[in-house]
Amino acid sequence: MRDKKKAVRYKKERKDASRRRIVEAATERFRRNGIAASGLAGIMSDAGLTNGAFYSHFRSKAELVRECVAVSMENQARQLREIAAARGLEGIITVYLSAEHRDNPGKGCPSAALLPEIAREPFETRRLYEEHLLEVVRQMSMAVPPQIRDSEASALGLFAALVGTLQLARSVKASEASDRILAAGAQAARALVLSQPDRY
Amino acid sequence: MRDKKKAVRYKKERKDASRRRIVEAATERFRRNGIAASGLAGIMSDAGLTNGAFYSHFRSKAELVRECVAVSMENQARQLREIAAARGLEGIITVYLSAEHRDNPGKGCPSAALLPEIAREPFETRRLYEEHLLEVVRQMSMAVPPQIRDSEASALGLFAALVGTLQLARSVKASEASDRILAAGAQAARALVLSQPDRY
Amino acid sequence: MRDKKKAVRYKKERKDASRRRIVEAATERFRRNGIAASGLAGIMSDAGLTNGAFYSHFRSKAELVRECVAVSMENQARQLREIAAARGLEGIITVYLSAEHRDNPGKGCPSAALLPEIAREPFETRRLYEEHLLEVVRQMSMAVPPQIRDSEASALGLFAALVGTLQLARSVKASEASDRILAAGAQAARALVLSQPDRY
Amino acid sequence: MRDKKKAVRYKKERKDASRRRIVEAATERFRRNGIAASGLAGIMSDAGLTNGAFYSHFRSKAELVRECVAVSMENQARQLREIAAARGLEGIITVYLSAEHRDNPGKGCPSAALLPEIAREPFETRRLYEEHLLEVVRQMSMAVPPQIRDSEASALGLFAALVGTLQLARSVKASEASDRILAAGAQAARALVLSQPDRY
DNA sequence: ACGCCCGGGACGGCCCGTTCAT
DNA sequence: ATGAACGGGCCGTCCCGGGCGT
Numbered sequence: 059m060r061d062k063k064k065a066v067r068y069k070k071e072r073k074d075a076s077r078r079r080i081v082e083a084a085t086e087r088f089r090r091n092g093i094a095a096s097g098l099a100g101i102m103s104d105a106g107l108t109n110g111a112f113y114s115h116f117r118s119k120a121e122l123v124r125e126c127v128a129v130s131m132e133n134q135a136r137q138l139r140e141i142a143a144a145r146g147l148e149g150i151i152t153v154y155l156s157a158e159h160r161d162n163p164g165k166g167c168p169s170a171a172l173l174p175e176i177a178r179e180p181f182e183t184r185r186l187y188e189e190h191l192l193e194v195v196r197q198m199s200m201a202v203p204p205q206i207r208d209s210e211a212s213a214l215g216l217f218a219a220l221v222g223t224l225q226l227a228r229s230v231k232a233s234e235a236s237d238r239i240l241a242a243g244a245q246a247a248r249a250l251v252l253s254q255p256d257r258y
Numbered sequence: 259m260r261d262k263k264k265a266v267r268y269k270k271e272r273k274d275a276s277r278r279r280i281v282e283a284a285t286e287r288f289r290r291n292g293i294a295a296s297g298l299a300g301i302m303s304d305a306g307l308t309n310g311a312f313y314s315h316f317r318s319k320a321e322l323v324r325e326c327v328a329v330s331m332e333n334q335a336r337q338l339r340e341i342a343a344a345r346g347l348e349g350i351i352t353v354y355l356s357a358e359h360r361d362n363p364g365k366g367c368p369s370a371a372l373l374p375e376i377a378r379e380p381f382e383t384r385r386l387y388e389e390h391l392l393e394v395v396r397q398m399s400m401a402v403p404p405q406i407r408d409s410e411a412s413a414l415g416l417f418a419a420l421v422g423t424l425q426l427a428r429s430v431k432a433s434e435a436s437d438r439i440l441a442a443g444a445q446a447a448r449a450l451v452l453s454q455p456d457r458y
Numbered sequence: 459m460r461d462k463k464k465a466v467r468y469k470k471e472r473k474d475a476s477r478r479r480i481v482e483a484a485t486e487r488f489r490r491n492g493i494a495a496s497g498l499a500g501i502m503s504d505a506g507l508t509n510g511a512f513y514s515h516f517r518s519k520a521e522l523v524r525e526c527v528a529v530s531m532e533n534q535a536r537q538l539r540e541i542a543a544a545r546g547l548e549g550i551i552t553v554y555l556s557a558e559h560r561d562n563p564g565k566g567c568p569s570a571a572l573l574p575e576i577a578r579e580p581f582e583t584r585r586l587y588e589e590h591l592l593e594v595v596r597q598m599s600m601a602v603p604p605q606i607r608d609s610e611a612s613a614l615g616l617f618a619a620l621v622g623t624l625q626l627a628r629s630v631k632a633s634e635a636s637d638r639i640l641a642a643g644a645q646a647a648r649a650l651v652l653s654q655p656d657r658y
Numbered sequence: 659m660r661d662k663k664k665a666v667r668y669k670k671e672r673k674d675a676s677r678r679r680i681v682e683a684a685t686e687r688f689r690r691n692g693i694a695a696s697g698l699a700g701i702m703s704d705a706g707l708t709n710g711a712f713y714s715h716f717r718s719k720a721e722l723v724r725e726c727v728a729v730s731m732e733n734q735a736r737q738l739r740e741i742a743a744a745r746g747l748e749g750i751i752t753v754y755l756s757a758e759h760r761d762n763p764g765k766g767c768p769s770a771a772l773l774p775e776i777a778r779e780p781f782e783t784r785r786l787y788e789e790h791l792l793e794v795v796r797q798m799s800m801a802v803p804p805q806i807r808d809s810e811a812s813a814l815g816l817f818a819a820l821v822g823t824l825q826l827a828r829s830v831k832a833s834e835a836s837d838r839i840l841a842a843g844a845q846a847a848r849a850l851v852l853s854q855p856d857r858y
Numbered sequence: 859a860c861g862c863c864c865g866g867g868a869c870g871g872c873c874c875g876t877t878c879a880t
Numbered sequence: 881a882t883g884a885a886c887g888g889g890c891c892g893t894c895c896c897g898g899g900c901g902t
């Protein structure tokens with residue numbers, strides 16, 4: 059009995075390795091090229107597999123999308139918690155609105171890369187997104203200075219500003235305006251949540 | 259001779275009317291369903307034309323996208339100017355973050371509906387977007403209270419916050435969280451640009 | 459106005475020619491290889507077109523199947539009427555159970571080639587088949603000798619015997635048993651409907 | 659040594675049991691959905707096994723098809739013999755053309771369900787089918803009344819009529835015409851082989 | 859050595875953006 | 881302006897092979 063479990067476990071780990079590679083490749087492609095524009099064949103190829111293997115891991119592309127949303131949002135929540143612990147909201151703003159983040163959408167914030175597409179996904183995907191979004195916001199809200207009353211609302215406003223700023227910066231990339239947008243967004247973000255005792 | 263000119267002129271007007279209908283239909287569809295997910299056949303059908311007529315108006319779908327970006331951004335700039343003149347930034351925030359705007363992406367802000375897709379478009383489209391974005395921001399910046407020093411940066415930060423907030427609200431639409439997001443975004447937006455008496 | 463109609467009419471004829479070629483190619487392939495085993499690409503290729511042209515003629519493969527059922531059954535009804543007029547039921551039996559018919563399913567009776575698949579098709583296809591089947595049987599029943607009381611039932615029984623016999627002969631083809639089956643089937647068919655005065 | 663043999667024997671029995679379950683599941687699916695439309699995955703699932711186990715039992719789907727043809731035809735021959743022994747040809751006609759047989763193709767006559775597909779199979783499958791068909795016909799021919807001279811030809815004609823009738827009835831199933839077809843086919847079948855007193 | 863199931867290609871129907879004769 | 885036609889891509893499913901483990 060224990061042997062069987064072990065064996066199953068071992069095989070499961072092998073399969074999970076493939077599954078993880080698929081999810082990683084898909085998350086990268088989705089954020090870089092969009093969901094609709096990312097074909098399964100290309101994703102599977104990135105994962106070192108062929109398209110025929112896809113359906114032993116996922117029932118449909120929609121299921122893969124849900125998995126990618128869940129995984130990438132969880133990763134983001136974890137990263138935000140770490141940055142917040144080390145450098146506070148200032149660190150989050152700096153990292154989020156960095157040129158590196160702007161120039162690598164494939165590895166960056168899923169919200170900045172996918173929000174309009176997520177809004178058009180079926181309910182189940184949106185519900186999943188909301189769940190993880192609230193967790194992301196919660197991580198940020200815990201770093202909001204105590205003198206700001208509604209920390210969750212503040213974190214939400216901050217996150218929205220970050221997402222919007224990054225998208226704007228990406229849409230005008232290859233121009234100096236992009237850096238100005240990042241700077242303006244960072245200034246606005248700081249104004250929103252950094253302690254400004256003279257205002258209270 | 260004059261008659262001929264007149265006839266040509268007349269025909270040109272008819273053609274322009276068709277072109278305008280195509281752009282209107284496409285703008286609506288792009289904002290509602292996304293660019294990649296909007297087929298030319300459906301757009302042309304909405305415009306009361308058939309498939310084949312498209313290429314006498316545009317060289318490619320990419321060119322249509324550019325035209326739609328330009329036209330919808332111009333419309334937005336005009337609307338913002340009018341709202342700003344009548345009700346100031348407060349009016350802009352209220353209208354932009356209204357439930358009506360959230361629930362009708364097809365008639366709303368092109369940036370909120372399309373930014374991640376625009377970011378993946380070729381350079382020329384992004385250049386065009388930047389041009390119109392700056393005009394939109396300029397309209398808003400003119401309504402920024404004078405005591406705020408860098409009015410353009412403020413307007414940029416405000417616009418980014420509005421766009422991000424609306425996208426978040428749409429991605430969890432039909433959830434009670436959506437209204438909370440709109441409220442939090444509006445609060446943040448007001449904090450960014452509205453008069454703050456204690457600062458005087 | 460008349461010119462326009464003419465032009466439209468002319469174009470319609472061109473389109474109908476393509477459509478007819480598609481239906482002919484599909485009917486041939488369906489009867490030869492079965493419906494499920496016949497891909498649209500091969501059918502379109504037979505029709506001298508590429509797969510992309512299919513959907514300007516039919517909304518789906520199912521619609522093509524219906525069209526093929528209707529057309530091939532109509533053809534069969536017409537052929538049976540002609541043979542019956544010239545040579546009576548004896549001619550029908552001889553032609554239907556000929557080696558040529560057995561060896562060319564692609565050009566032969568759709569019922570013999572497709573009945574089990576038709577039985578698994580959606581209702582609309584089966585309804586269509588029934589409609590045309592009754593017409594086929596009616597053509598045969600008109601040639602049933604008057605001394606047989608229920609001519610429609612007799613024609614039905616005859617048609618069933620012909621279909622079953624042809625299918626059996628095809629399933630053992632490449633063996634002398636096939637000819638014996640055709641002969642036995644023909645004998646049975648004649649026993650069913652040819653005038654046997656001593657029995658009444 | 660003897661133990662080993664026993665173990666081998668035991669294992670062989672287990673393997674044979676698996677094989678039998680596969681054949682049963684496949685026979686059911688083939689007759690219900692057709693050969694081409696029945697996937698191995700579904701068949702193996704019905705048999706309580708997984709996809710990959712298939713190829714330790716059969717070299718290919720075609721081999722499974724042959725096995726299914728052989729087994730189901732043998733079963734049919736046995737059933738026909740039993741019915742003939744108890745109730746003669748009248749019993750065979752009644753049972754074969756019953757509503758129950760029409761409505762349960764998955765458990766019924768393989769010829770009625772599969773003949774056109776069998777006709778398209780490679781030579782070896784058709785040879786196998788012929789072999790078993792002749793046995794089926796022999797069982798029926800033994801019940802043909804002695805006053806009919808060529809009992810095998812009569813049985814062949816009868817079987818063809820039964821098969822054709824059942825297929826027609828199935829192709830218009832859920833229509834009132836279906837029962838009429840069964841009745842007409844039964845009448846024809848009886849006319850072919852049952853005692854005709856006025857001939858004595 | 860039977861069974862599990864991941865994986866490989868190929869192809870299925872359908873739809874896309876684009877062209878061109880009318 | 882029409883819409884048939886093109887060619888290629890989409891997601892999904894097929895049959896089959898083979899490495900691993902009981």
